[in-house]
Amino acid sequence: MIKLDLIQILLFGLILIIPSVALGDYSWWLVLLFPLGLIFSYIIGLGVNMIPQVGLDEGWDRILIKPLMIGGILVFGIVPTLIFTGLVMGITGSFSYGFGVAVLGLGLVASILTHVTLDILKRLEFKEL
Numbered sequence: 001m002i003k004l005d006l007i008q009i010l011l012f013g014l015i016l017i018i019p020s021v022a023l024g025d026y027s028w029w030l031v032l033l034f035p036l037g038l039i040f041s042y043i044i045g046l047g048v049n050m051i052p053q054v055g056l057d058e059g060w061d062r063i064l065i066k067p068l069m070i071g072g073i074l075v076f077g078i079v080p081t082l083i084f085t086g087l088v089m090g091i092t093g094s095f096s097y098g099f100g101v102a103v104l105g106l107g108l109v110a111s112i113l114t115h116v117t118l119d120i121l122k123r124l125e126f127k128e129l
Contacts, residue, residue, distance in 0.1 A: 005042065006039060006042065009035065009039055009042055010035050010038075010039070012038075013034050013035035013038045014031070014035055016034070017030060017034040017035070018031060026095070027096040029096055030096060030099060033100055033103045036103050037099070037102065037103040037106055040106040040107050040109075040110040041106060043110040043113065043114055044073070044106065044109055044110050046113075046117070047110070047113030047116065047117045048069060048113070050120075051113070051116060051120055052069065054117075054120050054124055055120040055123075055124075073109065073113070077105075077108075077109035078105075078106075078109065080105070081101075081102060081105025081108075081109070082105075084105065085098045085099075085101045085102040085105070088101045
């Protein structure tokens with residue numbers, strides 16, 4: 001199911017970005033960065049939804065931890081990425097460089113959440129039901 005979602009995201013992203021880059025005369029690196037940013041955003045959302053569902057046993061824990069986790073990801077992951085993206089865009093004057101920094105930051109957040117998700121799934125594998 002996740003593989004189908006990723007394929008659909010890639011196709012949708014490419015269908016959207018190729019005419020935009022061609023008509024707007026932007027850098028062709030955006031054709032590679034835009035679908036990558038979409039995939040990283042999907043992985044972040046998957047991690048945010050899967051970690052509380054799989055890792056926590058009781059419903060109250062899920063209800064209380066999920067907003068705190070989303071706040072932590074926003075404050076310590078996405079907001080610094082957006083600030084650094086704005087700085088790079090302001091210094092270089094290039095949207096492509098700024099977008100590259102944004103994709104790199106989202107990739108770091110997605111890799112951390114993927115690591116935590118895989119750790120929780122490994123712990124679930126050894127847990128007796």
